[in-house]
Amino acid sequence: MTEALDRERWLNDLRSRVPEVTVIDALARQSGGALLLDVREDNERATGSPSGAIGLSRGFLELRIEQLEPDHDRDLLLLCGSGQRSLLAGEALQRMGYRRVHSVAGGMAAWKTAGLPVSAGTLDSDAAERYSRQVLLAQVGEAGQAKLASARIVVIGAGGLGAPALLYLAAAGVGHITIIDDDRVERSNLHRQVVHADARVGVGKAESARMTLLALNPRVQVQVVAERLRAGNVEALIRDHDVVVDGADNFATRYLLAAATRRLSIPMVYAAIERFTGQASVFDPRRDDSPCYRCLFPEPPSAADAPNCAEAGVLGVLPGILGLVQATEAIKIVLGIGQPLVGRLLTYDALGMRFRELSLRRDPACPGCGAEATFTGYTDLEHMCAAAL
The missing domain is CATH 3.40.50.720 (NAD(P)-binding Rossmann-like Domain)
Structure with missing residues (x-):
């Protein structure tokens, strides 16, 4: 019980620093020019990702984000599986100087429940793992890997x-x-x-x-x-x-x-x-x-x-x-x-x-x-x- 309470306090503390938006708000912001980042792992994204989202695993976020988006004033929306890893990712980006960072509450689970548009993953779980280091390159990505496959x-x-x-x-x-x-x-x-x-x-x-x-x-x-x-x-x-x-x-x-x-x-x-x-x-x-x-x-x-x-x-x-x-x-x-x-x-x-x-x-x-x-x-x-x- 104590561990559960401590975790809830920790999450609330994160939420106080990293603002959250609903999946509906996230879709509207994305239409207005915000960058939606799916920070789940490659194998998770293989089953599908929000349409228009950029896949960038949480573990590589700090290494790759400035190459992907050098503008620290860009509106960034972070989505994970349930809305917890995206809070951690948001905190990391704030430390790097990104000023408009939001976590998508409920993550991919809430996105699917709301019936929002999802793009099927271009890579299955085997390909996502096999080519993971190559797909991380902004010049390749899943689209480039699909080009290689064809x-x-x-x-x-x-x-x-x-x-x-x-x-x-x-x-x-x-x-x-x-x-x-x-x-x-x-x-x-x-x-x-x-x-x-x-x-x-x-x-x-x-x-x-x-x-x-x-x-x-x-x-x-x-x-x-x-x-x-x-x-x-x-x-x-x-x-x-x-x-x-x-x-x-x-x-x-x-x-x-x-x-x-x-x-x-x-x-x-x-x-x-x-x-x-x-x-x-x-x-x-x-x-x-x-x-x-x-x-x-x-x-x-x-x-x-x-x-x-x-x-x-x-x-x-x-x-x-x-x-x-x-x-x-x-x-x-x-x-x-x-x-x-x-x-x-x-x-x-x-x-x-x-x-x-x-x-x-x-x-x-x-x-x-x-x-x-x-x-x-x-x-x-x-x-x-x-x-x-």
């Missing part, structure tokens, strides 16, 4: 670059991932192609990668295409995807991708590695100012000038770094946030531990995207690359 990304190659890119795209919750690779896992791959395992030596790389991704995140859909990208299938295989991640290890595939992504208007996230160095960029044909891959390499270099990893060697961690850059750029493109590497070439020197950024402008005379460029066919591109070998 995105379709194709990764060309499950090798050095594709392996880390695939792992983090799956972990981030990209809903549909297509893996195109006709090679098989070799023991010499394992020091850098971390999506595979020793027990899967001899297994197709695309299938091996699929097994790892589904073990990491069973929510994603992974399509395996155990084919080599060629003139006859390139458009069919990458069509209907939102982003193409280029993890290829040869120029013929890259020239095919450059042409096909341009014709299909799909962003291409490029990277390449050699020994201790790498580079990355984004070629986005949806943008008039974006260069294409052939602005960087108008013609394929000779095999002597561009040896592959089997000939030149590669530091095992190098493709991990560049592959993660690719995954980052692909996620940014899907979410529409930040500044993708369009018109910029990011270079990395592992020995010197230096990143440099070079400007990459669209070439008016580019044979791939210039004013006089003419598409002669994918077969001609294959022949062009074969002649350079």
Whole structure:
């Protein structure tokens, strides 16, 4: 009995400092421009939240509120499950200098009882927990996570670059991932192609990668295409995807991708590695100012000038770094946030531990995207690359 009385006194003391409003008043204030914050946990909000409310868990409120709402004079309405945590949240915001803070009496329970509008949660309890740290980002949120869940990304190659890119795209919750690779896992791959395992030596790389991704995140859909990208299938295989991640290890595939992504208007996230160095960029044909891959390499270099990893060697961690850059750029493109590497070439020197950024402008005379460029066919591109070998 004493504990109950003490708790009631404590709540009354909080109410004396943090004013309360009814759910009806809260709805009217929200219509007038007040910001309604649902401070319940992610899994609680997964079942639904007041329409128009911003989800920001009580435990992260002080860390994120000033990024979300820097105006300390904005009318803030705090809602929890029953109206108690919102009082504590209101007191915390008052200490931070927010002057117009109100707790919604009765919380979500009272909101539902009053029959006020509720938006169904875009994330179920599993997704709310799995992606909780990512959803906390104002640039992502539940809406951004839903974009990732509906995105379709194709990764060309499950090798050095594709392996880390695939792992983090799956972990981030990209809903549909297509893996195109006709090679098989070799023991010499394992020091850098971390999506595979020793027990899967001899297994197709695309299938091996699929097994790892589904073990990491069973929510994603992974399509395996155990084919080599060629003139006859390139458009069919990458069509209907939102982003193409280029993890290829040869120029013929890259020239095919450059042409096909341009014709299909799909962003291409490029990277390449050699020994201790790498580079990355984004070629986005949806943008008039974006260069294409052939602005960087108008013609394929000779095999002597561009040896592959089997000939030149590669530091095992190098493709991990560049592959993660690719995954980052692909996620940014899907979410529409930040500044993708369009018109910029990011270079990395592992020995010197230096990143440099070079400007990459669209070439008016580019044979791939210039004013006089003419598409002669994918077969001609294959022949062009074969002649350079």
